Amino acid sequence: MTMDTLLQVVLPLVRDSLLAAAAVVGAFVAIAGLRTWKKQLKIQSEYELSRRLLQGVLRIRDALQSVRNPIVPLAFEEKRSAYEERLSRVQSALRQVEPDFLEAEVLWGEAVVEAISTLRQVYGKLIARVNEYLWVKNPNPEVWQTVDRNPERLRRLEEFVFDIGRDDDPYRNELQEAVRRFESIVRPRLTL
Numbered sequence: 001m002t003m004d005t006l007l008q009v010v011l012p013l014v015r016d017s018l019l020a021a022a023a024v025v026g027a028f029v030a031i032a033g034l035r036t037w038k039k040q041l042k043i044q045s046e047y048e049l050s051r052r053l054l055q056g057v058l059r060i061r062d063a064l065q066s067v068r069n070p071i072v073p074l075a076f077e078e079k080r081s082a083y084e085e086r087l088s089r090v091q092s093a094l095r096q097v098e099p100d101f102l103e104a105e106v107l108w109g110e111a112v113v114e115a116i117s118t119l120r121q122v123y124g125k126l127i128a129r130v131n132e133y134l135w136v137k138n139p140n141p142e143v144w145q146t147v148d149r150n151p152e153r154l155r156r157l158e159e160f161v162f163d164i165g166r167d168d169d170p171y172r173n174e175l176q177e178a179v180r181r182f183e184s185i186v187r188p189r190l191t192l
Contacts, residue, residue, distance in 0.1 A: 046107065050189040053104055056097025057182045060119065063090040064175055067126060068163035076139055083130050090123060108185060115181040122178045126171065133157040 067086040072079050104112045136154055141147045160171055 046189050049100060049103055049107070050186040053097065053100045054182065054186045054190070056093065056100055057119065057179060057186075059093040060090060060097065060123070061175060061179050063093045064123060064126060065163060065172075067130065068161060068171070070162035070164055076134075076137060079137065080134055083134060087127065087130065094123070104185075111185050115178070115185060118178045118181055122171075122175050125174075129157060129160045133161045 063086075067083065067090060069086070072082050101112070101116050105116070133154075135141075136147060136149055136157060138147065163169060163172060166172075
C-alpha cells in the first residue's frame with residue numbers, strides 16, 4: 001500500500017471522525033445552551049412576577065393608608081362619598097394585582113397564600129371599621145336602626161379610622177407587617 005492510497009483511505013476516516021466528534025460536541029453545547037436558556041427564562045419570569053407583585057402590594061398599602069387620611073369633609077354625605085372613593089382605590093389596586101397573586105400562588109405555594117390572606121384581613125378590618133364609623137356618624141339613621149353614639153366608642157373608631165401619625169398605631173403596624181411578609185417572599189427573587 002502506497003502512501004497515496006493510505007492517505008486516500010485514512011483522511012476520509014479522520015475527517016468523518018472529526019465531523020462526528022464535532023456533531024457530538026455541538027449537540028452537547030446545544031443541550032447545555034437550551035438548559036441555560038430555560039433556566040434564564042425561569043429566573044427572568046420570576047423576577048418580573050416578583051417586581052409586579054411587590055409594586056401591586058405597595059399600591060395596595062398606599063391605597064389603604066390613603067383611606068385613613070384624617071382630612072375628610074364635615075358633611076356626612078360628602079364624608080361617605082370620600083370614603084367610598086378611597087375604598088374604591090383599594091379595590092382597584094387589588095383587582096390589578098389579582099392575576100399576579102394567582103401566578104405567585106401557583107409558583108411559590110402556601111407562603112404566598114398566607115401573605116395574601118393576611119393582607120386581605122387587614123383590608124377587611126379597615127372596611128369594617130370605616131363602615132362602623134360612618135354608621136355611628138350618620139345623622140339620619142333609618143327608623144329601624146339604633147345607633148350607639150357613645151363618645152368612647154366614637155373616639156376608639158376615630159383612632160382606628162384616622163391615621164394621625166402615632167408610632168403606636170396598631171393598624172399601621174399590622175399593615176406594615178403584612179407588607180413585610182410579602183417582601184420576605186418577593187425581595188429574594190428580585191436579585192439577579
